Amino acid sequence: MAGKTLYDKLWDEHVVRQEEDGTTLIYIDRHLLHEVTSPQAFEGLRLAGRKPWRVDANLATPDHNVPTTELKGGPETIEDPISRIQVLTLDKNAQEFGILEFKMGDPRQGIVHVVGPEEGATLPGMTVVCGDSHTSTHGALGCLAHGIGTSEVEHVLATQCLIQKKMKNMLIKVDGQLQPGVGPKDVILYIIRNIGTAGGTGYAIEFGGQVFRDMSIEGRMTVCNMAIEAGARAGMVAVDEKTIEYVKGRPFAPTGELWEKAVAHWQTLHSDPDAEFDVVIEFDGSQIEPQVSWGTSPEMVIDISGGIPDPDQESDPVKASSMRRALEYMGLKAGMKATEMPVDYVFIGSCTNSRIEDLRAAAEVVKGRKVSDRVEQALVVPGSGLVKRQAEAEGLDEVFKAAGFEWRNPGCSMCLAMNADRLPPQKHCASTSNRNFEGRQGAGGRTHLVSPQMAAAAAIAGHFVDVREYL
Amino acid sequence: MEKFARLTALVAPLDRANVDTDAIIPKQFLKSIQRTGFGPYLFDEWRYLDVGQPGQDCSNRPVNPEFVLNQPRYQGARILLARENFGCGSSREHAPWALKDYGFDVIIAPSFAEIFFNNCFKNGILPVVLPDETVDQLFREVAEQEGYMLTVDLAAQTLTKPNGEVIAFEVDPFRRHCLLEGLDDIGLTLQHADEIRAYEARRKQEAPWLFVHLKEVAEKYNQV
Numbered sequence: 009m010a011g012k013t014l015y016d017k018l019w020d021e022h023v024v025r026q027e028e029d030g031t032t033l034i035y036i037d038r039h040l041l042h043e044v045t046s047p048q049a050f051e052g053l054r055l056a057g058r059k060p061w062r063v064d065a066n067l068a069t070p071d072h073n074v075p076t077t078e079l080k081g082g083p084e085t086i087e088d089p090i091s092r093i094q095v096l097t098l099d100k101n102a103q104e105f106g107i108l109e110f111k112m113g114d115p116r117q118g119i120v121h122v123v124g125p126e127e128g129a130t131l132p133g134m135t136v137v138c139g140d141s142h143t144s145t146h147g148a149l150g151c152l153a154h155g156i157g158t159s160e161v162e163h164v165l166a167t168q169c170l171i172q173k174k175m176k177n178m179l180i181k182v183d184g185q186l187q188p189g190v191g192p193k194d195v196i197l198y199i200i201r202n203i204g205t206a207g208g209t210g211y212a213i214e215f216g217g218q219v220f221r222d223m224s225i226e227g228r229m230t231v232c233n234m235a236i237e238a239g240a241r242a243g244m245v246a247v248d249e250k251t252i253e254y255v256k257g258r259p260f261a262p263t264g265e266l267w268e269k270a271v272a273h274w275q276t277l278h279s280d281p282d283a284e285f286d287v288v289i290e291f292d293g294s295q296i297e298p299q300v301s302w303g304t305s306p307e308m309v310i311d312i313s314g315g316i317p318d319p320d321q322e323s324d325p326v327k328a329s330s331m332r333r334a335l336e337y338m339g340l341k342a343g344m345k346a347t348e349m350p351v352d353y354v355f356i357g358s359c360t361n362s363r364i365e366d367l368r369a370a371a372e373v374v375k376g377r378k379v380s381d382r383v384e385q386a387l388v389v390p391g392s393g394l395v396k397r398q399a400e401a402e403g404l405d406e407v408f409k410a411a412g413f414e415w416r417n418p419g420c421s422m423c424l425a426m427n428a429d430r431l432p433p434q435k436h437c438a439s440t441s442n443r444n445f446e447g448r449q450g451a452g453g454r455t456h457l458v459s460p461q462m463a464a465a466a467a468i469a470g471h472f473v474d475v476r477e478y479l
Numbered sequence: 480m481e482k483f484a485r486l487t488a489l490v491a492p493l494d495r496a497n498v499d500t501d502a503i504i505p506k507q508f509l510k511s512i513q514r515t516g517f518g519p520y521l522f523d524e525w526r527y528l529d530v531g532q533p534g535q536d537c538s539n540r541p542v543n544p545e546f547v548l549n550q551p552r553y554q555g556a557r558i559l560l561a562r563e564n565f566g567c568g569s570s571r572e573h574a575p576w577a578l579k580d581y582g583f584d585v586i587i588a589p590s591f592a593e594i595f596f597n598n599c600f601k602n603g604i605l606p607v608v609l610p611d612e613t614v615d616q617l618f619r620e621v622a623e624q625e626g627y628m629l630t631v632d633l634a635a636q637t638l639t640k641p642n643g644e645v646i647a648f649e650v651d652p653f654r655r656h657c658l659l660e661g662l663d664d665i666g667l668t669l670q671h672a673d674e675i676r677a678y679e680a681r682r683k684q685e686a687p688w689l690f691v692h693l694k695e696v697a698e699k700y701n702q703v
């Protein structure tokens with residue numbers, strides 16, 4: 009019998025019962041909640057007179073709607089009435105059902121996918137779900153983590169289980185060594201550009217190979233975060249010494265004897281050497297350049313040394329027409345060089361790239377330089393209160409402010425502009441977030457996905473530029 | 480949930496690939512804390528010429544006459560014909576809520592994004608996956624023939640064209656059963672409560688660190 013993949017192992021450990029047709033009840037170890045996708049789930053519980061199955065497995069924090077400017081007080085001070093209601097509703101629900109919540113103003117509050125690992129609330133080997141598609145982020149710790157819809161949020165609250173069918177196994181192997189100036193974000197954008205936004209549909213993706221072994225845990229989070237942009241609900245990386253080192257000492261991580269026992273188990277969380285994947289895709293990491301998206305889908309990505317492709321050269325008519333629509337929306341022309349694309353706004357933040365390493369990488373580029381006059385606004389939004397605190401302790405806030413960046417409070421912010429941070433129509437934004445769909449950062453706004461280093465360099469230059477020239 | 484009955488209804492074509500959930504229901508509408516009332520804002524950015532706000536009365540908004548759902552011939556459609564990777568992007572369940580509230584009971588496409596696909600079943604929408612060529616053919620027929628209707632029979636797993644031609648489709652038997660019977664997932668799962676408890680008891684032995692009480696630990700942590 010062939011060995012098991014990491015996904016097989018995680019899956020098998022969590023099966024509560026399985027029907028003959030493969031429909032399976034899997035147990036959920038950790039459930040994360042935020043204010044946008046949970047109100048209707050709590051409402052459903054209440055209407056049905058149900059109680060949460062295991063209150064202690066849930067962790068809530070508001071992130072999508074929280075203001076990132078100086079807080080005037082609690083959620084009751086949020087200006088937008090609807091944002092205010094959502095945050096207040098989360099507070100009320102957490103209180104009523106007895107769920108732990110890191111509220112607005114708590115230093116532990118932040119983007120749920122930054123907070124979970126940071127607190128040790130997500131641990132290797134867990135099943136982790138959240139009503140948010142970027143839950144795949146947590147797979148970086150060797151978890152089975154994926155997004156769920158609001159009905160499923162209610163289902164997990166009520167039963168601590170999910171009804172699932174097993175996905176197929178995909179291995180994306182990137183070997184070799186990355187060039188200086190090329191980071192985790194470039195790797196994942198490069199992968200999506202090659203396999204397409206539906207390339208991973210139906211699969212759980214394991215990221216393997218030298219590049220991911222060498223990568224820090226935070227870097228792996230950036231990669232797993234965007235598994236969903238490649239169509240896969242779950243992305244994951246095998247546990248290694250780095251994973252264990254990362255988890256050690258976090259507030260919810262085990263200690264003492266339990267720690268030893270946990271580590272012994274975590275060390276088994278990797279694919280067996282003879283495991284069989286349904287699909288294996290390999291890339292050479294040394295060939296990857298800094299990447300930048302030009303269009304309105306995360307697969308519309310080019311090398312920074314490249315140019316915008318010509319829809320007339322595209323043989324697939326459906327693709328060609330999406331490209332034409334994207335060019336029109338973005339106000340760009342086929343054949344234009346990546347470095348000719350203008351930058352009006354810069355956003356460094358989001359659950360993809362708002363951790364301390366991201367901020368350090370960006371600050372290194374920014375240090376001693378000034379944001380271009382062309383750039384109307386440049387924001388740095390740390391992923392959590394603790395990231396912010398750490399960055400300030402290292403003086404990164406001063407580096408950013410001296411260069412002309414605004415230093416904000418934690419939240420999702422301009423990643424999707426549910427709070428007051430919005431990209432105006434037709435403005436181009438160098439953004440470290442994960443989605444460049446039409447209107448994502450604000451109606452009519454034009455998003456270009458890049459790494460934190462590339463966003464920093466673009467801020468300085470006023471157009472996209474190869475960050476390697478700034479190192 | 481209501482039982483999914485056999486239906487014969489008008490088909491509206493949405494000829495774009497990779498329609499994401501941001502397009503289906505733009506994010507400003509996510510701010511609602513209810514499940515209903517999203518229909519008027521379905522495809523808001525494409526459907527109207529202005530930018531919609533939650534709670535807004537849509538009857539006086541400038542509509543985009545170019546957008547397919549605004550064409551008189553597609554009014555009352557309950558079946559949406561779509562292209563590949565429909566429903567990609569954010570996991571918001573507001574997308575199927577909006578589609579359902581607008582009146583769509585069936586969506587036909589060559590492929591769907593997974594989370595969206597799941598969410599459809601949970602909200603009484605049947606997503607039907609058909610081969611590319613079949614979908615192409617349907618797009619052609621819908622364009623050619625005004626008032627084009629399909630009969631969807633979930634029990635038989637068939638679509639029937641106006642000319643009587645029958646297209647068979649696959650659907651997961653469990654999901655089919657739930658849709659046909661209008662079953663609520665939570666109730667079904669709670670029938671297995673004993674098994675869930677037995678699983679938990681076993682896991683508490685094997686992997687006790689998975690059962691830390693978050694709230695208690697957080698409170699302790701706060702004191703030190």
Ligand code: SF4
Nearest residue numbers: 142358359420423424
């Ligand atoms: S940062 Fe952006 S992608 Fe991440 S959870 Fe918030 S809104 Fe979603």
